[in-house]
Amino acid sequence: MALQALRDDLVYYYGYSQGRGFSISDLFSRTSNKILSQVTSLMTLPLPLLSFLAVPFFGSSSTTISLAFFLLTWVTLVSTHNPLYLELVGTLTIKVIFFLLPSLAVLGFDSLIPSLSASIKSRGAAQLPTQLSSRRLRNVIFVSVFNVAFSVVIQGLCDYVLTEVMNIRSAIRVSKIPPAPWPTMVKEVLYGLACRGLLHYFIHRDILHASPRDSILARWHADWAHGLRHTFSLASAYDHPVCHLLTDCAPLYLSTLFFRFHVLTWYILTAIISLEQFFIYSGYSVLPSQILLAGMARRTDSHYATGGKGNYGNWGVLDWICGTGCPGDADVVDDVQDEVDKRNVKQRASKAIGDAGERLRKSNDSVRHLNPPSRKIRKTILIFCTGIKIFVPKSEKKQKTSSMSFSMIKLY
Structure with missing residues (x-):
C-alpha cells in the first residue's frame, strides 16, 4: 500500500x-x-x-x-499610433541620436587618445574629462543620461495632465498633415529659437545665478553644474535634475506651449538644440562654424571657468545687450568683427561693387553701339505713330506728338 x-x-x-x-x-x-x-x-x-x-x-x-x-509614412504613423507616443518616442530618439551618442563618442575619444584631443581643446590637457576621478566621471555620465530620460518623462507627464486631467489641448500639435516647410515651418523654428533663447537667458541669470543664500536652486546649480570648472559635451546635461529642467527643458517647452508648434517643428528644434549643446560644451577650438559655434563655445567655457560670473546666454546677443558678459571676454560683436577682418569682407564687397559697375558700363556701351533699325522698321514705326496721332484726344495730342517726335528723332 x-x-x-x-x-x-x-x-x-x-x-x-x-x-x-x-x-x-x-x-x-x-x-x-x-x-x-x-x-x-x-x-x-x-x-x-x-x-x-x-x-x-x-x-x-x-x-x-x-x-x-x-x-505617406507620417500619415500612417499618426493613424496607427497615439499622439503622445509619437511625441515622446520621437523626442527621446532625437536626443539620443543628436546628443547622447555623439557626446559619449567624443568622451571615448578624449579618454582613449588624450594627446590628440588636448591639441584641439581650447584650454589644452586641463580641459580633458580624464582630469576627473573615475568615480566622478561615472557620476557625471549617470546624471547626464538620467537627466535626458527624466526630461522626456516630465514632458509626457505635462502633456498627460493637460489632455487627460485638465481636458485641454496638448502643448504640441500632432496632425496628419504637416506644416509647409516654407514659410510656416521656418517661421516656427525661428520663433522657437528666439523665445527659447530669451527664456533660457533670464532663467539662467535671475534664478540659477541668484544669491545661493537666498535660493536653493542657485545653491544646487552651483554645487552640481559649477562643480565642474571645465566643460565637455556630456557635461551640458550634468546638473541637479530640477535645475536641468528649468534651464534646458522648460524654455523650449514653454515656447512650444505658447505657439503650439507642430510636432515636426518640435523635432527640428530639439535636434538643433541638442547639436548646439553638443558643440558649445565640447571645449574644442576647431568647430564647424568659426563665427558662431566657436564664439558660443568660448563664452560657455568662460562661464564655467569664472564660476558663473557672466555669459548666461548661449548666443551672446542678450549678454551683449544687457552687459552681462564675462570680464575681459570678447562678446558676439567682437566675434563678428574678427570674422569680417579675417575674411576681408570689406575688400571683397568693394571689389564686387566695382565689378558690378564695370559690367553695367560695358552693357550700356554695347546697347549704345547697336545697329540702327532698318528702313522698313522705321517706316512701320512711322505709320504706327501716325495712327496713334489721329486717335489721340486734342487735350493730349500736343504732349503725345512731342514725345513721339522726340522718339522718331532718336530712331533716325
Whole structure:
C-alpha cells in the first residue's frame, strides 16, 4: 500500500509539473512576442523621422520623392499610433541620436587618445574629462543620461495632465498633415529659437545665478553644474535634475506651449538644440562654424571657468545687450568683427561693387553701339505713330506728338 501511494504521488506531481511547465513556457512565449512587437514598432518610428531630418542635408533631384514618401509614412504613423507616443518616442530618439551618442563618442575619444584631443581643446590637457576621478566621471555620465530620460518623462507627464486631467489641448500639435516647410515651418523654428533663447537667458541669470543664500536652486546649480570648472559635451546635461529642467527643458517647452508648434517643428528644434549643446560644451577650438559655434563655445567655457560670473546666454546677443558678459571676454560683436577682418569682407564687397559697375558700363556701351533699325522698321514705326496721332484726344495730342517726335528723332 505504501508503494502504491508513493507511486500515485509521483504520477500526480509529475503531471502537475508538466502542466505548470507548459503554462510557464506559454506565458514566456507570449511575453517575449509582445516585447518583440513593441520593440519593432518602436524601431519603425525613427525611420521616417530621420528621413525627414536628412532631407535638407542629403537632398537631391529626388527630394520631392523623398518628401512624398515621408508624407505617406507620417500619415500612417499618426493613424496607427497615439499622439503622445509619437511625441515622446520621437523626442527621446532625437536626443539620443543628436546628443547622447555623439557626446559619449567624443568622451571615448578624449579618454582613449588624450594627446590628440588636448591639441584641439581650447584650454589644452586641463580641459580633458580624464582630469576627473573615475568615480566622478561615472557620476557625471549617470546624471547626464538620467537627466535626458527624466526630461522626456516630465514632458509626457505635462502633456498627460493637460489632455487627460485638465481636458485641454496638448502643448504640441500632432496632425496628419504637416506644416509647409516654407514659410510656416521656418517661421516656427525661428520663433522657437528666439523665445527659447530669451527664456533660457533670464532663467539662467535671475534664478540659477541668484544669491545661493537666498535660493536653493542657485545653491544646487552651483554645487552640481559649477562643480565642474571645465566643460565637455556630456557635461551640458550634468546638473541637479530640477535645475536641468528649468534651464534646458522648460524654455523650449514653454515656447512650444505658447505657439503650439507642430510636432515636426518640435523635432527640428530639439535636434538643433541638442547639436548646439553638443558643440558649445565640447571645449574644442576647431568647430564647424568659426563665427558662431566657436564664439558660443568660448563664452560657455568662460562661464564655467569664472564660476558663473557672466555669459548666461548661449548666443551672446542678450549678454551683449544687457552687459552681462564675462570680464575681459570678447562678446558676439567682437566675434563678428574678427570674422569680417579675417575674411576681408570689406575688400571683397568693394571689389564686387566695382565689378558690378564695370559690367553695367560695358552693357550700356554695347546697347549704345547697336545697329540702327532698318528702313522698313522705321517706316512701320512711322505709320504706327501716325495712327496713334489721329486717335489721340486734342487735350493730349500736343504732349503725345512731342514725345513721339522726340522718339522718331532718336530712331533716325
